[in-house]
Amino acid sequence: MTIHNIYIFDHKxxxxxxxxxxxxxxxxxxxxxxxxxxxGMLFSIKSFVNKISPIDTKEGFLYYKxxxxxxxxxxxxxxxxxxxxxxxxxxxxxxxLQQIYSQVFVEYVVKNPLSKLSEPIQSELFKxxxxxxxxxxxxxxxxxx
Amino acid sequence: xxxxSSRIDTKKVNSELVTLxxxxxxxxxxxxxxxxxxxxxxxxxxxxxxxxRIVEDFLSKTGSGRCLDLKDTADKVQMxxxxxxxxxxxxxxWSAAGDEFSFILDSNPLTELVELPDDLKNLKYxxxxxxxxRGALEMVHLDVQSWxxxxxxxxxxxxxxxxxxxxxxxxSIPAGED
Amino acid sequence: MADETVFDFLHSELVxxxxxxxxxxxxxxxxxxxxxxxxLGFSTGxxxxxxxxxxxxxxxxxxxxxKFICTDxxxxxxxxxxxxxxTNHQGVYVLQDNGFRFLNNIxxxxxxxxLAPRYVTFTCGVVRGGLANLGINSLVTAEVQSMPSxxxxxxxxxx
Numbered sequence: 001m002t003i004h005n006i007y008i009f010d011h012k013x014x015x016x017x018x019x020x021x022x023x024x025x026x027x028x029x030x031x032x033x034x035x036x037x038x039x040g041m042l043f044s045i046k047s048f049v050n051k052i053s054p055i056d057t058k059e060g061f062l063y064y065k066x067x068x069x070x071x072x073x074x075x076x077x078x079x080x081x082x083x084x085x086x087x088x089x090x091x092x093x094x095x096x097l098q099q100i101y102s103q104v105f106v107e108y109v110v111k112n113p114l115s116k117l118s119e120p121i122q123s124e125l126f127k128x129x130x131x132x133x134x135x136x137x138x139x140x141x142x143x144x145x
Numbered sequence: 146x147x148x149x150s151s152r153i154d155t156k157k158v159n160s161e162l163v164t165l166x167x168x169x170x171x172x173x174x175x176x177x178x179x180x181x182x183x184x185x186x187x188x189x190x191x192x193x194x195x196x197x198r199i200v201e202d203f204l205s206k207t208g209s210g211r212c213l214d215l216k217d218t219a220d221k222v223q224m225x226x227x228x229x230x231x232x233x234x235x236x237x238x239w240s241a242a243g244d245e246f247s248f249i250l251d252s253n254p255l256t257e258l259v260e261l262p263d264d265l266k267n268l269k270y271x272x273x274x275x276x277x278x279r280g281a282l283e284m285v286h287l288d289v290q291s292w293x294x295x296x297x298x299x300x301x302x303x304x305x306x307x308x309x310x311x312x313x314x315x316x317s318i319p320a321g322e323d
Numbered sequence: 324m325a326d327e328t329v330f331d332f333l334h335s336e337l338v339x340x341x342x343x344x345x346x347x348x349x350x351x352x353x354x355x356x357x358x359x360x361x362x363l364g365f366s367t368g369x370x371x372x373x374x375x376x377x378x379x380x381x382x383x384x385x386x387x388x389x390k391f392i393c394t395d396x397x398x399x400x401x402x403x404x405x406x407x408x409x410t411n412h413q414g415v416y417v418l419q420d421n422g423f424r425f426l427n428n429i430x431x432x433x434x435x436x437x438l439a440p441r442y443v444t445f446t447c448g449v450v451r452g453g454l455a456n457l458g459i460n461s462l463v464t465a466e467v468q469s470m471p472s473x474x475x476x477x478x479x480x481x482x
Contacts, residue, residue, distance in 0.1 A: 011284065011317070013317045013319060036319065039319050040319040043316065043318070076201070076204055076205075077204055078200055078201060078204060078284040078285055079284075079285075079286070079316065080201075098208070102205035105205075106202055108428055110198050110201040111198070111202070111328070111332075112428045112429050113335035113339070113429070113442070114429055114435055117197060117198070123429075123434070124431070124432065124434045125430050125431045125432075128431065153375060153395055155398070155399055158371075158375065158400070159327055161374055162367070162399075162400060163329055163330050165367045166330070166363070167333065169363045169366040169367050170337055170340070173341075173359060173362070173363055194336055194339070195333065195336055229328075229329050230329070
């Protein structure tokens with residue numbers, strides 16, 4: 001199983017953080033463009049999913065899957081968005097996303113008085129902790145199968 | 146060493162620490178700003194800055210989802226009071242339209258150990274709480290106003306904090322589209 | 324009980340407020356004036372220790388007092404004990420905390436080192452205030468070389 005990369009967006013859609021571990025193919029866009037497209041897609045898919053839903057949804061959009069990878073999505077009630085791309089062997093990533101939020105993001109961004117909540121994350125401590133956290137997850141494998 | 150840590154009640158200490166630090170801050174502000182209204186405003190703003198961070202801590206600790214309605218919001222904030230201030234307020238005095246209500250606290254840890262001198266009678270000592278509410282709720286889509294209705298420091302029998310719903314904030318539209 | 328994080332967030336806002344005020348008053352000053360932050364700590368520490376030691380026997384001597392600061396007092400406020408206490412037995416004490424509460428979430432090394440004084444100054448005041456209430460006048464400074472570790476230097480003023 002592999003985790004490819006992560007995007008974190010703030011409540012206004014600004015990219016707070018991006019990191020990749022095992023990304024073999026690049027999109028050929030600048031990271032700003034890519035982040036903008038990603039946020040736009042999430043925005044549309046979210047509103048589409050809710051609009052078209054035949055029954056009341058509570059959670060809304062959770063993930064999409066292609067033949068090669070799965071994009072997992074979690075949004076907090078404060079509208080911070082976490083996106084994790086994994087291979088298709090990685091199962092339910094909700095718990096991991098929730099943990100990244102509560103044990104890494106809240107601890108090292110929200111509780112770091114020097115991190116502004118709507119500016120790209122600069123903290124080395126956050127980067128180190130996130131990296132360690134993702135790497136110790138069972139879904140993480142250094143090399144894709 | 147004979148002094149064991151068990152003699153100190155850390156929970157009580159922590160609450161007193163907040164009370165004392167806050168008291169020192171208000172005193173400093175009074176010195177700096179020299180005007181009760183400005184101090185009240187500053188306290189509200191400071192609370193706002195705390196609120197936008199506390200709400201993340203609250204959400205991550207409780208795993209709580211989006212609020213269904215204002216009643217649900219009131220319940221969650223009530224829980225947050227208990228978590229962060231150690232007291233559970235009553236939710237009461239709903240307006241007929243259901244867009245306004247109050248949190249009523251029998252005891253207020255912030256004002257323990259505090260007495261207001263006569264020349265500061267219009268200081269809104271607990272305005273920080275109003276700010277926290279505004280900041281925290283703004284982060285979860287709710288634009289609200291909050292103010293103090295009753296204040297134990299001014300001889301009222303309890304502390305009443307009013308909250309008024311203004312509007313629901315929408316998701317930001319992606320850049321370049323409108 | 325009140326959640327501990329409230330104190331962390333309140334402390335951060337204290338820092339922001341003092342810096343804002345010092346910038347308003349002294350636009351051209353090169354160094355941040357953190358003296359008010361130290362004073363806020365002093366008043367808090369002064370009143371805090373009173374409440375903590377109310378029902379305790381008097382301390383034997385200065386060293387006994389310092390030990391109390393390093394253990395019970397530190398645990399009450401910073402959730403852990405001081406890791407190392409050194410003294411030259413002539414009124415200088417060095418208290419080392421290897422994971423200081425207000426630095427733990429900021430950095431693990433040298434990043435933001437130039438801003439570290441903001442997050443240790445309040446505590447210098449807390450220590451000075453606590454000691455003052457116990458009848459010891461002192462000067463307290465802090466030294467941060469690599470976060471989240473911090474050394475507090477206490478110099479007892481004997482008159």
